[in-house]
Amino acid sequence: MPHNDFRHELAQxxxxxxxxASDAGGSGHPTSSMSAADLMAVLLDGYLRLDYANPDNPANDHLVFSKGHASPxxxxxxxxxxxITDEELLSFRTFGSRLEGHPTPRIPPTDVATGSLGQGLPVGVGLALAGKKxxxxxxxxWVLCGDSEMAEGSIWEAFQHAGWAGLDNLxxxxxxxxxxxxxxxMLGWDLDGYAARAEAFGWKAIAIDGHDLDAIDAAFAQATSVTDRPTVIIAKTHKGRGVKAVEDQPGKHGKPLEEPAEAVEELGGPRSLAVTVKTPKPGTPHRFATNGGTLPRWEIGEEVATRQAYGQTLAELGGLRGDVVVLDGEVSNSTMSELFAKAHPDRYFEMFIAEQQMIAAAVGMQARNWVPFASTFGAFLTRAHDFIRMAAISRADLRLCGSHAGVSIGEDGPSQMALEDISMFRAIHxxxxxxxxxxNQTAALVSEMASLPGISYLRTLRGKTPVRTxxxxxxxxxxxxxxxxxxxDDLTIVACGIxxxxxxxxxxxxEADGIRARVIDCYSIKPIDGNTLVxxxxxxxxxxxxxxHWPEGGLGDAVLDALAACEARPPVRKLAVSSMPVSGKPGELLHAAHIDAEAVVEAARQLVKV
Structure with a gap:
């Protein structure tokens, strides 16, 4: 059949x-899917280069559904x-099916989980950075975005970074x-408004009728010819396109069609078209040469900040492993990731003050089998919590470092003090x-993190601490x-960090008072050393x-979890930061928070009643 006839039939x-699929699953977002069908039909039949039979082909294009609710x-x-087969298509949203309500990597070639809006485009930036750099x-x-998610700030972090980086492969x-x-x-069908915003961030913007197959084809052709900037195709479409009962009608979002058989008939009935998606030219990913090295070592008694040890270890690790890459939120001279940047500038990515984009970029890079470490102040990782949560759903392997933790940072005050970070990361699957x-603990743990599955978090300190290990x-x-x-021993004191x-x-x-205390340095909070604690x-x-750290969800709760099954558990008391801190010197703040040596002594005496 003629080209456009085939594309029309494919879209239908x-x-x-x-x-x-939505009818079979009893739920879903068919109307949000129907609006973009013409766009995806043309993409499949001419522009996408993806070997679906070999989803791990490193030369494959990447298709990310930022509007993950359009999973049908x-x-x-x-x-x-x-x-997939038609049978599997109709298993949509059923228990055990790979076709979950929103896409996840359980179904290849899906790179990442989407569904929390505003995340697909930032991840796409990470994938594009991996391709270029x-x-x-x-x-x-290729990233399909919904217009509703254009209200998300993370979308504009992505627009800004991609434009700045000149990602013409996006x-x-x-x-x-x-x-x-x-x-x-907010903007309805104001295509010029969307285009002006995108162009302000350095993108090539192309506004089209998203149901005009010729216009779609021309837009994709133009996008692939742009060589100095990313391109956005802004397509005016109708939600529920092709079915009169739901097309451009409010109140039809997120539910199966009420008369699915009639809708299918109106759309021309079921079809069994197969599209031959182009496969990419073979390609092998670049690999960075390594010059070897050894992990840093410090002598017992030296005074070294754990953030300094993090940076030095990263720099040496980069010499040992060519797959390690580092991202930072424009505080690299505080987190000390600048040491890696100086040693391995081709593998360092400045993400500026955009923590959501930083995490998303790391997720995209790990999807391409790189080993990302990302760092900023621990307090600011809270801004990216939803991205970290979604990274776990993506089965992503990420290594995150939060520096300047706790009241011990001193004069900067509570806005810079990570006090909920342990709780936040313990709750991540x-x-x-x-x-x-x-x-020395830091060096060993950073080295191990490079090979850890899942999401690992390292909390580092601003001030120097004596090397005891x-x-x-x-x-x-x-x-x-x-x-x-x-x-x-009369009692056990469990501590971490400062x-x-x-x-x-x-x-x-x-001990001078005749009270013997066992002291445990619990540097691994999750998983925790339950045997030693029991x-x-x-x-x-x-x-x-x-x-x-705040009392909720931190070390104390981790210890209580480890001891929960003990039949004859002794009394457990938690000392933690319980009131809002202010600016001051580290020692003053530890004392005011009742987590210094004096507070520990007082609490210990009360526990053993001496």
């Missing part, structure tokens, strides 16, 4: 299958491309169907949470250090935890 098949359309595409392959990243397609979930979007107290000691995820113990030093000072004072609880009369 995508609509029909979106209706059928995405799965209809997979069927048309031969990646790391893989050195000519693949293109094309965004905005499905401007005008209707959100409850009402018309499959995460690892680490808080080393000295430089031998560089030859077995520091590992899930471990801990018992700094002092005896066969007749409070390890306070616990040691307190133990000295208590043993200590069985051998002492009380357990006291002390941390530079």
């Amino acid at each position: 098949q995508l609509r029909v299958d979106s209706v059928r 359309l995405y799965y209809a595409i997979l069927k048309a491309a031969g990646a 790391l893989d050195a392959l000519p693949y293109r990243v 094309t965004a397609i905005v499905d401007v169907n005008r209707l959100g979930q409850t009402r018309e979007t 499959g995460s690892t949470v680490l808080h080393p107290s000295d430089a 031998s560089p030859d000691e077995n520091i590992r995820v899930g471990g801990s250090r018992v700094l002092r113990n005896s066969d007749h 409070t390890v030093g306070e616990a040691e000072k307190a133990a000295d004072v208590l 043993q200590a609880a069985a051998q002492t009369r009380a357990v006291l935890t002390v941390e530079d």
Whole structure:
């Protein structure tokens, strides 16, 4: 059949299958899928270069559905491309199906999970950066965005960074169907308004009728010919296109069609068209040469900030592993990732003060098998929490570092003090949470993080701490250090990070009073060294935890979780930051928060009643 006839029929098949899948699943977003069907039909039949039979082909283009609720359309595409059967299409949203309500990497070639709006385009920026700067392959990243998500700030972080970086291998397609979930979007069908915004960020903007196949074809052709900037295609569409009962009608969002059989008939009935998607030219990803090196070591007694140890270890790790890349939120001279930037400038990415884009870029890079470390102040990672949450759903492997943790940072005040970060990261599925107290612990843990699956978080300190750990000691995820113990300890003090030093000072004072304290440095908070804690609880009369963090969800709660099954658990008391801190010197703030050595001594005496 003529070219446009085939594309029209393919688009209608995508609509029909979106209706059928949503009807079979009993829920879904068929109308949001139907609006973009023409756009996707032309993309499939001419512009996308993706070997669906070999989804791991490194030369493949990447198609990201930022509007992840349009998953019926995405799965209809997979069927048309031969990646799934019609039977599997109709398993949509059923328990055990790979075709979840919003796409996840459970169904290849899906790079990342989408569905929390505003995330697909920032991840696309990460994939495009990988293509240009790391893989050195000519693949293109296509991102389908919804117009409702154009209200998300993270979308504009992506527009800004992509324009600044000149990512001409990135094309965004905005499905401007005008209707959100409850009402018309901010701009409605104001294509010029969208174009002006995109052009202000340095993009090439092309406004079209999203149901005109010739216009769509011309727009894609133009997008692929632009060589100095990213391109956005702003397509005016109708939600529910092709079915009179729902087309451009409010109140039809997020629900199957009421008369699916009639809708399918109106769309011309079911079809079994197969589209031959172009496959890319073969390509091998670039790999960086390594010059070797050894992890840094410090002598016991040296004074070194754990953030400094993080930076030095990263720089050495980059010499040992060519797949390690580093991103930072424009605070690299504070997090000390600048040491990696100086040693390996081709693998360092400045993400500026845009923490959501930083995490999204790291997610995109790890989808291309790079090993990203991303760092900023621990307090500012809270801004990117939803991206971290979604990264876990993407089964992403990320290594994150939050510096300047707790009240011990001093004069900068509470806006800069990470006090909820441990809790936040402990709640992430499959995460690892680490808080080393000295430089040698940091070096060992950073090295191990490079090979860890899932999302790992390293909490570092602003100020210097004494090196207590031998560089030859077995520091590992899930471990801990018992700094002092005896066969007749009265209580156990569990600390991490800056409070390890306070616990040691307190133990000295208590010993002079005749109270023996076992001190455990719990540098791995998740997973925690449960065996050591259970043993200590069985051998002492009380357990006291002390941390530079809010009381909720931090070290104390992790210790309580580890001891929950103990039948004869001794009393456990948590010392943590319980009132809003202010500016001051570190020692003043630790004292005011009642987490310094003096507070530990007082609490210990009360616990053992001496």
